[in-house]
Amino acid sequence: MAVLVVAAHDGKTVRANVANAVTAATQMDTDVHVLVAGSGADEAAKSAAALQGVAKVLHAEDAAYANWLAEDIAPLVVRLAPAYSHVVMAADSVGKNVAPRVAALLDVAQVSEAIQVVSPDTFVRPIYAGNAMATVQSADKIKIVTIRPTNFKAAATGGSAAVEKTDAAAAAGLSTFVGAELSKSERPELTSAKIVVSGGRGLASGENFKMLETLADKLGAGLGASRAAVDAGYVPNDYQVGQTGKVVAPDLYIAIGISGAIQHLAGMKDSKTIVAINKDEEAPIFQVADYGIVGDLFQIVPELTAAVEKK
Amino acid sequence: MKVLVAVKRVIDYNVKIRVKADNTGVETANVKMSMNPFDEIAVEEALRMKEKGLATEVIAFSAGPVQCQETIRTALAMGADRGVLVQTDAELQPLAVAKLLKAVVDKEQPGLVIVGKQAIDDDSNQTGQMLAALLGWSQGTFANKLNIADGSAEVKREVDGGLENIKIKLPAVITTDLRLNEPRYASLPNIMKAKKKPIEVLAPDALGVDIAPRLKTLKVEEPPKRKAGIKVKTVAELFEKLRNEAGVI
Numbered sequence: 001m002a003v004l005v006v007a008a009h010d011g012k013t014v015r016a017n018v019a020n021a022v023t024a025a026t027q028m029d030t031d032v033h034v035l036v037a038g039s040g041a042d043e044a045a046k047s048a049a050a051l052q053g054v055a056k057v058l059h060a061e062d063a064a065y066a067n068w069l070a071e072d073i074a075p076l077v078v079r080l081a082p083a084y085s086h087v088v089m090a091a092d093s094v095g096k097n098v099a100p101r102v103a104a105l106l107d108v109a110q111v112s113e114a115i116q117v118v119s120p121d122t123f124v125r126p127i128y129a130g131n132a133m134a135t136v137q138s139a140d141k142i143k144i145v146t147i148r149p150t151n152f153k154a155a156a157t158g159g160s161a162a163v164e165k166t167d168a169a170a171a172a173g174l175s176t177f178v179g180a181e182l183s184k185s186e187r188p189e190l191t192s193a194k195i196v197v198s199g200g201r202g203l204a205s206g207e208n209f210k211m212l213e214t215l216a217d218k219l220g221a222g223l224g225a226s227r228a229a230v231d232a233g234y235v236p237n238d239y240q241v242g243q244t245g246k247v248v249a250p251d252l253y254i255a256i257g258i259s260g261a262i263q264h265l266a267g268m269k270d271s272k273t274i275v276a277i278n279k280d281e282e283a284p285i286f287q288v289a290d291y292g293i294v295g296d297l298f299q300i301v302p303e304l305t306a307a308v309e310k311k
Numbered sequence: 312m313k314v315l316v317a318v319k320r321v322i323d324y325n326v327k328i329r330v331k332a333d334n335t336g337v338e339t340a341n342v343k344m345s346m347n348p349f350d351e352i353a354v355e356e357a358l359r360m361k362e363k364g365l366a367t368e369v370i371a372f373s374a375g376p377v378q379c380q381e382t383i384r385t386a387l388a389m390g391a392d393r394g395v396l397v398q399t400d401a402e403l404q405p406l407a408v409a410k411l412l413k414a415v416v417d418k419e420q421p422g423l424v425i426v427g428k429q430a431i432d433d434d435s436n437q438t439g440q441m442l443a444a445l446l447g448w449s450q451g452t453f454a455n456k457l458n459i460a461d462g463s464a465e466v467k468r469e470v471d472g473g474l475e476n477i478k479i480k481l482p483a484v485i486t487t488d489l490r491l492n493e494p495r496y497a498s499l500p501n502i503m504k505a506k507k508k509p510i511e512v513l514a515p516d517a518l519g520v521d522i523a524p525r526l527k528t529l530k531v532e533e534p535p536k537r538k539a540g541i542k543v544k545t546v547a548e549l550f551e552k553l554r555n556e557a558g559v560i
Contacts (some may be wrong), residue, residue: 069477070440071449091468097452102438108399109406109525112435122529127433128328129465132337135529174449177477178465195559219560227489237455237469237490244349244489246471252559260329263431271539273557275549281542290540297444299325303546311550 001085002031009044017090039066062168076135129266150249193222202257209282260285312422349427387505388497394510409441414518439486447478
């Protein structure tokens with residue numbers, strides 16, 4: 001049976017992590033379909049059809065789908081699900097909100113944040129903030145799986161799957177979208193950036209984050225933060241890297257003024273190269289860093305920025 | 312309106328967990344256990360509703376072995392009015408917990424259920440959404456701010472790009488994110504008082520709920536260890552390593 005990937009999108013294109021979800025799906029079955037539900041989402045459906053490995057795109061239109069309210073999307077997925085062996089979503093804030101609602105309506109379990117597909121019914125997923133890896137097997141007829149995008153390669157574009165219309169489900173009428181307060185940034189998105197510059201409590205103020213912005217811009221990097229920095233109000237919540245925030249795995253992760261609590265390490269320890277800048281040489285971040293430099297970040301960061309600028 | 316909060320007993324967030332030698336799970340013997348931190352936020356939010364006159368009673372629910380009574384006592388010491396424990400030594404997965412919660416909701420008829428968005432042991436992030444589905448209720452997940460007014464709830468949610476505001480009909484299930492509030496500590500007098508508050512103990516069978524696990528854990532392993540690297544003395548040295556050794560800038 002085929003696999004259904006449920007794609008989040010902005011109306012124009014599906015999210016970048018849908019390409020990762022498609023790759024994960026192809027490891028469960030070779031026949032992969034993508035559901036694009038939206039309001040005026042023709043372009044997004046086309047972008048899904050262009051992903052290699054996708055056999056068919058199902059496109060459902062309804063005003064209720066414009067803002068990804070779980071109460072409205074879930075019944076549609078539930079209606080389509082019986083034709084599939086798996087329903088797959090990226091484990092982002094949409095997938096985490098919608099997938100469990102679908103699973104419960106189907107009376108099946110969900111495998112959260114799979115990092116590896118061992119076989120079509122067996123998956124590896126991190127537990128305890130990634131301090132243990134569980135291999136779990138699902139006996140359910142339909143398997144609901146959210147996948148951690150950083151652990152699956154993005155499917156290439158250049159495909160040309162057929163786009164088929166499917167009827168919308170009746171709107172639930174339980175919830176309405178009021179508005180969004182999204183962080184505006186020209187920088188690369190955190191979870192897909194090649195380089196991430198991340199700051200912690202050591203920055204001591206939101207004002208001081210400007211220094212990291214300068215370094216990030218010189219490197220073409222995304223900007224992240226520890227929970228401590230978000231809780232202190234230095235930066236918005238969507239900067240948070242860690243167990244309960246975002247998981248990143250860039251080529252280079254520069255942790256600045258971050259002590260390295262296990263909850264933070266859970267979100268970044270799969271990075272290829274890790275740099276730690278901290279004045280406390282005992283900070284746990286140094287235990288995972290490839291290159292550590294002990295000292296005053298207020299001196300080191302401008303020096304590093306200057307070095308990058310000169311290159 | 313009654314508010315039901317769910318509290319889970321988990322290994323304390325400060326404990327460095329150890330995988331069992333036989334790879335069947337994680338060592339829990341002689342390990343400090345606490346209330347899941349997100350559930351503390353759930354309890355706090357319910358208590359604030361009661362203090363504002365929006366809630367009449369706060370009921371703390373837990374499911375699991377007899378020791379979960381301690382977790383419920385913690386919620387009672389924070390200020391919850393009474394507890395409900397569905398006691399079982401069997402493994403409980405999120406769908407089973409959601410079904411147990413639904414059975415208790417059917418009995419208690421709360422106007423709002425608040426749960427943590429995720430438990431820090433299995434990191435599933437499922438139970439609240441599943442409960443909302445089973446009840447046919449709306450869901451306000453990853454709540455950063457909650458306002459109750461006129462039969463509905465305004466929820467500010469933490470999402471990938473920042474924050475999002477939704478308005479949902481009551482009754483509803485709310486799942487808490489970190490910035491919703493800062494949970495209070497229980498005072499000594501309140502800890503003493505909590506000892507006298509009632510905890511009702513129920514059995515899954517009596518609620519008519521099948522709690523059989525759907526996922527079989529085949530093995531639990533240590534993650535690959537990252538080796539500590541080197542310390543460099545100067546920024547010039549760091550830059551040179553990043554450029555020529557790691558090749559990342």
